[in-house]
Amino acid sequence: MSTLDTFVVESTIAEEADHYKQIVSDAITDLVLVRSINKIKVVVTPEETLFQMVIVLRGGLAPIKISDFAQVGVGTFGESEVVIDIENEAYLPQLLESLWARCGRINVHQPERKTVSVSCENPLEEVPLIEEMVVEDPQRTLQARLVDMAIRATPEGFRVRYHSLNGNHFIFVATEDVMKKEWVEQAHKMLDELLGGEPSGSSS
């Protein structure tokens, strides 16, 4: 957890907060969010049946294009195909998925471990298009994991939830009673404090 700039869990009784920190920390570790989260603050108020969590994410996760991890070129003379030489295999499954969707499964071949070829009518035109194809958007998978983490960290019975994801700022409030406006406002203030006075922007 050392890579988190701020990791605060507060509760009415300090010892219980320490214990709850372990639960939140387990949820973060399980979903491999350590490197994506910059700051996190959780406030649990059992007496009021309230769970508030604000997270500031690390930004700068650009979508991954094919040109980021592979060389795209035209195949040998006489063959009407585009050849993709892969440098980083990590994105191979996503690459194949997107090529199948775009060109049809029958046109995509993998003659070698690190080579994928795509049969097409006009390879020269296809090369720049394929180079620019986005195979993975880390921001989107991150959001899914973040929501999962919020649900895991919340006490199970707190089914009335408010959440807001604005850029890199995530706010999550959960209770089992009717959601009060001031709780949400409080959470927004918590985010402002976490950001050190910078405004958190409008909530969605």
Place this chain on the structure above:
Amino acid sequence: MAAVLEPYIYDGGMYKHGLILELLEDLGGYLIQAIPAASEVTLIMLIPEKDVHLVEALSTKLLGKLVKSPLTGTEIAVVSPTLAYHHLPHSACDVAEYLRRGGANTNMIGLARGMGRRVALSADYERKLINEHDIALFSFGTFSDCIINKKPKLFEGIEIPIVVTGGPDIKTEDIPNADMYIGGIGRVAHRLRKEPELEGLDRMNKMVSEMVDSVREEIAKDPLVVLPVRIMKEIKDQIPEIEHVLTPAPITIQLDGLRVKLPYDEFHEKVEKIEFDEGPILSEIANVTQSKMKNYILIKIQRKSEVGFVI
């Protein structure tokens, strides 16, 4: 009454473990459960107190380990307010596993609507199911406010002793209707492996054993007409179909009865008519009912004061 029986667990190799079973039979002890795992076997048994040293000597010879297991012959309900998959692994899983190491048979019960504070509640069916056990262990979370003020409403209608586990250190008296509170085992989202966590589990086993002892003492004041293990032996001898039941514990022993994992409709008459050498049949000395768990048979043995004799 016959010899005093002591509960023990034998851990050792599969090779020649039959010798232990033969010796146990000769001594008049009972095998409660045999758990084979590849080349290893775990035997949970009741050994006559005077002859423990004989079994001990044989198990040393076979390079096995004989340990006392105070929780043997109990069926404990480990109740968790929720067993939702996104909170796995539940600490209740470790709690149940640890009790099993002490020799207990545990059943995990996840309440359908037990989570939350104001909204927590238990259904009639769940309460009846829990009441079929010897002890109910409720596995709660981190916050003392919840444990003291909100969760005890789940104890309503529970007639068996209630043990509560949770994170904070609270006095048992502070929790309404609880018979015992064990701290240091709260909600955790990982397996309990660290030293303080394991210490907490050890303490739990010790305290639950004490609770079991006190229930046994209570029973001893007005003893059961027949020992549950004796009924187990008679069922094995008189109902051969029990051999074909595939559950790990086809006959589960409780402090004052047993659960027979055969379909009620088909077998309850056979069970009721089980004969004892001393004369009576089972239905005269025990209540045979349909269990809330699946379609099993639940036997609760009557006391000496109800029947007038002990066999």
